[in-house]
Amino acid sequence: MPNYPANKLSTSDQTINILQITDLHLSTPVFVDESNTYSDDVTCQRSFEAVLQQALSEDIRCDLIIVTGDLVNRVKSSIYDHIFTVLQATQIPFACIAGNHDVTDENGKDLPFFQRELVAQPADSRLLSRHVIETDFWQLLLLDSSISGKVAGEITPTDINWLCERLSTCNKPALIALHHHIVPVDSDWIDTHMAENTESFWEHMAPFEQLQVVISGHTHQEQVRLRQGVTVYSTPSTCYQFKPYEDDFSYDEHALPGYRWLQLANNGTVASWVERLDT
Numbered sequence: 531m532p533n534y535p536a537n538k539l540s541t542s543d544q545t546i547n548i549l550q551i552t553d554l555h556l557s558t559p560v561f562v563d564e565s566n567t568y569s570d571d572v573t574c575q576r577s578f579e580a581v582l583q584q585a586l587s588e589d590i591r592c593d594l595i596i597v598t599g600d601l602v603n604r605v606k607s608s609i610y611d612h613i614f615t616v617l618q619a620t621q622i623p624f625a626c627i628a629g630n631h632d633v634t635d636e637n638g639k640d641l642p643f644f645q646r647e648l649v650a651q652p653a654d655s656r657l658l659s660r661h662v663i664e665t666d667f668w669q670l671l672l673l674d675s676s677i678s679g680k681v682a683g684e685i686t687p688t689d690i691n692w693l694c695e696r697l698s699t700c701n702k703p704a705l706i707a708l709h710h711h712i713v714p715v716d717s718d719w720i721d722t723h724m725a726e727n728t729e730s731f732w733e734h735m736a737p738f739e740q741l742q743v744v745i746s747g748h749t750h751q752e753q754v755r756l757r758q759g760v761t762v763y764s765t766p767s768t769c770y771q772f773k774p775y776e777d778d779f780s781y782d783e784h785a786l787p788g789y790r791w792l793q794l795a796n797n798g799t800v801a802s803w804v805e806r807l808d809t
């Protein structure tokens with residue numbers, strides 16, 4: 531795949547425009563009857579493609595697409611084949627990392643969460659881990675925070691050592707992308723499934739003033755946090771959303787599918803905003 535994975539980017543105006551999409555949760559489309567009526571499984575598929583079409587129709591050049599995990603709702607190679615075909619057709623460099631649903635199947639989805647069976651699965655070989663995308667003025671560092679068979683994630687000591695090495699040898703402004711959130715979003719149920727080892731991560735990142743941005747998925751909502759001078763962005767799902775600031779699991783029925791733009795300037799500054807799917 532000529533556009534995958536993205537490794538090095540350069541633009542004439544010295545700005546990198548990144549489209550972040552996350553939590554696609556695609557399943558194999560299932561026809562219900564001979565009239566070609568789809569089940570609800572196709573909702574996320576249609577939403578993903580509508581989000582991509584809308585974003586790439588905007589009056590902004592897209593230099594890179596980063597997909598921050600949970601590409602699928604059940605681990606099947608054929609679903610990844612479709613996603614990669616759709617992304618490849620944009621002819622825009624892209625990069626994908628794993629989320630918990632990319633390494634864990636949930637059996638018994640009709641049951642309460644604590645009664646479901648979590649089945650560990652291997653990650654698709656196309657999903658990236660400890661991957662670097664170099665630009666003229668930035669370095670983008672992509673991590674796989676997923677743990678096979680679990681909902682929560684982890685930034686491992688090996689990940690932290692890798693980040694420290696990269697940041698020690700390159701003083702360009704840096705962006706880290708991963709699936710699991712690393713700052714609580716004040717919802718008890720999802721914060722119990724955030725990345726583990728985050729305090730060690732923040733402790734080790736403290737000396738590196740060039741770390742500017744962290745982007746993640748997993749929370750299915752838009753939030754912006756600040757820690758140690760680092761802006762931490764949570765981004766909506768391209769499909770269904772979770773209600774913010776709720777201690778018990780709750781869908782946000784009024785929030786539309788969304789995506790995030792990030793503009794990385796040559797002086798290390800960042801502009802970022804969320805767009806929602808037009809109704």
